[in-house]
Amino acid sequence: MKLLKRLFLGLLLWAMLPAFAYAQIQIVATLPALGQIAAAVAGKDGDVRVLAQVGQDPHFVPPKPTLARHLARADLLVTAGLALESGWLPPLIELSRNPRVRQGGAGYFAGADAVTIIGTLEKTDRSMGDVHPEGNPHWWLDPIRAAEAASALARRMAEIDPEHATGYRQRAEAFSAQLKAMVVLWQPKLAAVSPVVSYHDSYRYFSERFAIPVAGFIEPKPGVEPSVRHLDDLVLLIGKQQVKQLWVEPYHLGRIVKRVATLSGGTVVIMPDAVQGEGATGYLAMLDTLLNAAAGIRP
Amino acid sequence: MKYARLCFMLAAALLGSGNAFAASEIEEMKTQVQQLLNRIEILESAEKARIASQQAVVEKEELEVANSVAAKPVNHTAHAVAGENSGNPSISVVGSFTGSHIRGNDGTRSSSFLPLSEAEFIFGANIDPHARLDVTVTGANGGMAVEEGFITAALPWGLNLRAGRKFLPIGRVNEIHPHALIYADRPNGLVNLFGPEIFIGDGALLDRAFFVGDSVQTLTAGFFSTGNDVAFDPTGTSQYAGMARWTGLWDLSDAATIELGGNYVQGKNGIAGTHAMTRIGGGHFALKYQDISQAGFSLEGEWLRRWQQQGPGVTTAVNDGSYLLATAALNRNWRLFSRFDYSREYNPATVVWLKESAISAGAVWKISEFQNITLQYKHTRNALTEVAGALGVTPGSNANAWFLRWVVAIGPHGTHRY
Numbered sequence: 001m002k003l004l005k006r007l008f009l010g011l012l013l014w015a016m017l018p019a020f021a022y023a024q025i026q027i028v029a030t031l032p033a034l035g036q037i038a039a040a041v042a043g044k045d046g047d048v049r050v051l052a053q054v055g056q057d058p059h060f061v062p063p064k065p066t067l068a069r070h071l072a073r074a075d076l077l078v079t080a081g082l083a084l085e086s087g088w089l090p091p092l093i094e095l096s097r098n099p100r101v102r103q104g105g106a107g108y109f110a111g112a113d114a115v116t117i118i119g120t121l122e123k124t125d126r127s128m129g130d131v132h133p134e135g136n137p138h139w140w141l142d143p144i145r146a147a148e149a150a151s152a153l154a155r156r157m158a159e160i161d162p163e164h165a166t167g168y169r170q171r172a173e174a175f176s177a178q179l180k181a182m183v184v185l186w187q188p189k190l191a192a193v194s195p196v197v198s199y200h201d202s203y204r205y206f207s208e209r210f211a212i213p214v215a216g217f218i219e220p221k222p223g224v225e226p227s228v229r230h231l232d233d234l235v236l237l238i239g240k241q242q243v244k245q246l247w248v249e250p251y252h253l254g255r256i257v258k259r260v261a262t263l264s265g266g267t268v269v270i271m272p273d274a275v276q277g278e279g280a281t282g283y284l285a286m287l288d289t290l291l292n293a294a295a296g297i298r299p
Numbered sequence: 300m301k302y303a304r305l306c307f308m309l310a311a312a313l314l315g316s317g318n319a320f321a322a323s324e325i326e327e328m329k330t331q332v333q334q335l336l337n338r339i340e341i342l343e344s345a346e347k348a349r350i351a352s353q354q355a356v357v358e359k360e361e362l363e364v365a366n367s368v369a370a371k372p373v374n375h376t377a378h379a380v381a382g383e384n385s386g387n388p389s390i391s392v393v394g395s396f397t398g399s400h401i402r403g404n405d406g407t408r409s410s411s412f413l414p415l416s417e418a419e420f421i422f423g424a425n426i427d428p429h430a431r432l433d434v435t436v437t438g439a440n441g442g443m444a445v446e447e448g449f450i451t452a453a454l455p456w457g458l459n460l461r462a463g464r465k466f467l468p469i470g471r472v473n474e475i476h477p478h479a480l481i482y483a484d485r486p487n488g489l490v491n492l493f494g495p496e497i498f499i500g501d502g503a504l505l506d507r508a509f510f511v512g513d514s515v516q517t518l519t520a521g522f523f524s525t526g527n528d529v530a531f532d533p534t535g536t537s538q539y540a541g542m543a544r545w546t547g548l549w550d551l552s553d554a555a556t557i558e559l560g561g562n563y564v565q566g567k568n569g570i571a572g573t574h575a576m577t578r579i580g581g582g583h584f585a586l587k588y589q590d591i592s593q594a595g596f597s598l599e600g601e602w603l604r605r606w607q608q609q610g611p612g613v614t615t616a617v618n619d620g621s622y623l624l625a626t627a628a629l630n631r632n633w634r635l636f637s638r639f640d641y642s643r644e645y646n647p648a649t650v651v652w653l654k655e656s657a658i659s660a661g662a663v664w665k666i667s668e669f670q671n672i673t674l675q676y677k678h679t680r681n682a683l684t685e686v687a688g689a690l691g692v693t694p695g696s697n698a699n700a701w702f703l704r705w706v707v708a709i710g711p712h713g714t715h716r717y
Binding site for chain 2: 053055056057060062063064065066068069072086087088090091095097099126130223224225250251254
């Protein structure tokens with residue numbers, strides 16, 4: 001009898017558990033920086049989980065089925081959009097069996113839908129490499145677009161959780177003000193930066209925002225490994241355009257980049273698309289890292 | 300009187316001069332206040348101008364970006380283009396060009412150089428908000444066939460229904476399309492259990508994922524008919540069977556996972572027109588590690604046993620099929636693998652176990668997401684009947700085989716399973 005009572009109580013507690021656990025809005029972000037933007041807006045009213053790790057290539061995150069457990073209870077899924085996560089996110093959404101976060105659902109948010117996109121292509125095929133026809137998806141590296149996405153996120157969070165709408169809006173405004181101030185502060189400092197070469201076209205939004213000229217790419221086409229001939233041409237270009245920095249994502253750092261640096265005399269600069277840190281602090285720390293690196297200021 | 304007059308005149312003079320002093324001081328103070336007000340006004344306008352200039356900088360930048368976007372037409376056009384095709388299914392074609400050179404110790408040999416061994420035409424789209432259809436038509440050996448064609452529907456309580464023709468989820472490998480495997484052949488253990496073709500069923504599968512702690516546990520149950528002539532009726536007539544499956548996947552760390560699973564299949568095999576049954580049971584595991592640079596390793600294996608009743612009074616035929624696979628990803632583009640296959644077959648006639656083993660090794664060059672080349676060597680010892688047939692050697696003989704496979708994919712190909 002005692003055993004039955006304990007079993008009954010246990011089941012009752014287990015059944016009640018979700019009610020306690022989900023007091024906050026449950027948010028899942030695909031990428032660490034998106035998680036930080038979402039956390040900056042959600043504040044104490046949301047619980048944010050991130051699927052990819054800091055330093056991981058956002059195009060190639062292993063779709064571990066265990067990641068779907070976060071999506072299963074999510075009220076809101078924050079993605080970059082423009083098919084950046086199309087290689088690994090769909091099977092996780094399917095496995096989660098959560099209709100809220102399916103594309104088109106009330107809980108599906110693609111940041112790219114909230115910002116002005118650049119790099120769109122009218123006609124594409126795979127001979128152009130792993131291009132994103134609807135635009136370059138690395139928008140979160142531009143502080144102003146991040147601010148726009150934060151505002152749109154606040155509106156979406158308010159729709160899902162109207163009770164805390166004011167808090168979401170106020171936090172988004174405060175976050176946006178910080179980002180705009182950062183742009184105002186850094187634009188003059190980066191006005192005279194030499195042209196750079198980057199590995200992949202990840203930094204287009206960032207470089208355009210701060211008017212940093214990008215002379216070329218180590219990849220001849222997105223996602224395609226460079227040939228020796230391409231690298232030879234690139235080394236000549238680096239010399240000709242007096243390129244000082246070779247920007248590289250942490251996951252692309254390898255012998256090819258080091259070889260180009262040795263041959264050209266350029267400096268390899270690791271430009272992370274996310275750093276460790278919570279919410280606004282983490283996102284601002286990433287921007288700080290990028291801006292200091294671009295200005296040639298060593299930490 | 301004179302004194303009084305003098306006092307009055309003095310007082311009047313003093314008062315008069317005091318009033319004059321006070322008036323000039325007030326005027327002075329007024330001037331100073333006015334100057335202060337002017338200064339405040341100047342400072343206020345300077346501050347306003349500074350804020351306005353900051354806003355102008357930001358707005359100018361945004362305008363420049365907007366203009367640059369306007370100059371490149373196509374954010375909305377791209378959406379429009381996608382919209383025009385939104386009613387059509389996604390279509391992709393996967394071509395496998397597999398050449399081989401096989402030499403048996405019985406003197407047989409065969410070779411081919413990169414023929415189009417298999418072409419898969421994959422169509423898929425949502426039917427409506429409730430269900431999706433995926434069809435794979437495969438062309439191989441001069442013929443075309445619907446290899447898979449099933450409806451996927453999300454049911455209440457987290458249940459997922461797949462109905463139609465499907466590669467059956469038995470073990471780890473059977474459900475995976477051959478082009479997605481790291482090696483160019485099929486493990487000998489599976490060939491001995493199910494024949495050279497994939498074990499396919501027509502029916503319905505229900506599965507449900509449970510997220511328990513940091514793990515995901517998936518239960519599957521299904522009922523299907525199959526024309527497999529190795530595990531079921533040798534004459535190829537369709538037989539009904541049921542299956543149950545469990546898989547569990549745990550995170551060991553951010554970069555490592557372990558998967559365990561078990562399967563059971565049971566159905567009438569139609570042998571000799573009796574109620575003879577075929578039962579298949581077994582388990583599998585996979586340990587995977589991948590760091591953020593995409594280098595990593597995996598160790599996986601599966602073991603299946605088939606009990607095939609041969610009719611009343613005849614001893615049940617028992618077959619074991621298994622493999623152990625190790626892979627190493629050197630980077631995003633290069634992978635190495637080695638596989639050990641082991642099979643055994645209980646021969647009721649001679650009351651002995653016939654045993655077969657094979658060892659393979661190979662390398663894969665992943666040129667891009669949509670193209671890879673595999674070179675594989677396999678040495679098979681004491682080939683059992685089904686493997687001998689697939690290799691073109693006599694049963695019981697040894698064989699050395701080289702495979703060269705080039706896989707290409709065009710179209711919006713879906714994600715391969717983890």
